[in-house]
Amino acid sequence: MNPLVSIIMGSTSDLPVMEKACQFLEEMEIPFEVNALSAHRTPAEVSDFARNAHKRGIQVIIAGAGMAAALPGVIAAETPLPVIGVPIKGSVLEGLDATFAILQMPPGIPVATVAINGAQNAAVLALQIMAVNNPALQEKVLAYKQGLKKKIVKANEELSKLDYKYKV
Numbered sequence: 001m002n003p004l005v006s007i008i009m010g011s012t013s014d015l016p017v018m019e020k021a022c023q024f025l026e027e028m029e030i031p032f033e034v035n036a037l038s039a040h041r042t043p044a045e046v047s048d049f050a051r052n053a054h055k056r057g058i059q060v061i062i063a064g065a066g067m068a069a070a071l072p073g074v075i076a077a078e079t080p081l082p083v084i085g086v087p088i089k090g091s092v093l094e095g096l097d098a099t100f101a102i103l104q105m106p107p108g109i110p111v112a113t114v115a116i117n118g119a120q121n122a123a124v125l126a127l128q129i130m131a132v133n134n135p136a137l138q139e140k141v142l143a144y145k146q147g148l149k150k151k152i153v154k155a156n157e158e159l160s161k162l163d164y165k166y167k168v
Contacts, residue, residue: 002057003033005126007119008049009064010038010071014088018064021086021123028127028140033058039070046071050078060126063111064119066090069101072111082129084122085111 005025009018018034025032037046053061061079063072064086072085087098095116102113114121124144131137 001031003031004057004059004130005030005032005062005123006049006053006058006060007032007034007062007064008037008071008075009034010036010066010069010088012036014064014066017088017117018062018086018119020120021062021064021126024120024123025127028123028144030127030130030137037071039065039074040068043074046074047078050075053079054081059130060084062086062119062122062126064088064122065102066095066098067101069098072102072113073105073109076105076109076111082126083111084125085113086119086122087113087116089116 007018007021007025009015014036022032022034035049037049039046050061058081061075061081061083063075063083065071066088067090069085069087072083076083085102087095087102089095090097099113099116102111105111112125114125124141127137127144128141131141
C-alpha cells in the first residue's frame with residue numbers, strides 16, 4: 001500500500017499538533033506517511049522530497065510549520081501537488097507569525113492554509129481534494145459530514161435536558 005497523503009512537519013515537536021491529521025486519515029482509511037523535514041536544517045532533503053513526491057503516488061501534501069514557517073512554501077515551490085499548510089502555534093507570537101508566513105506566498109506558489117494548529121482540517125481538506133474524481137472517497141466525505149451533523153443533533157438533545165429554573 002502506497003501513501004496518498006504526505007504529512008510533513010518541521011520537527012517532531014510539531015507531532016502533537018500534526019497527529020490530528022494522522023488520526024483523521026487513519027479513521028478514513030487513507031494511506032499516509034509522516035516525516036520531519038526542515039526547510040532550514042535539511043533544505044536538500046526538502047527539495048528532493050518536493051520534486052519527487054508525485055512520482056511516488058502522493059496526491060496531497062500537508063506541511064506543518066511554526067515560527068518562520070518556510071516549509072509549506074518551499075515544498076510548494078518545487079511540487080506539482082496541492083500543499084496544505086498548517087501554522088503551528090509558537091511561544092512568542094501565538095502562531096500568527098507562522099500563519100502570515102504560510103498565507104503570504106508569491107503568485108504561482110499557492111499554499112492552502114488552515115487555522116493555527118488546524119491539522120485535522122488539513123486532513124479533511126486533503127480528503128476532499130482527493131475525492132473530487134473518486135466516488136468512494138466522496139462517500140467517505142459525505143459520511144463524515146453527516147457524522148458532524150449527528151453530533152450537533154445529539155448535543156442539542158442533551159442540552160434540552162438541562163434543568164434550570166429560568167430555562168424555557
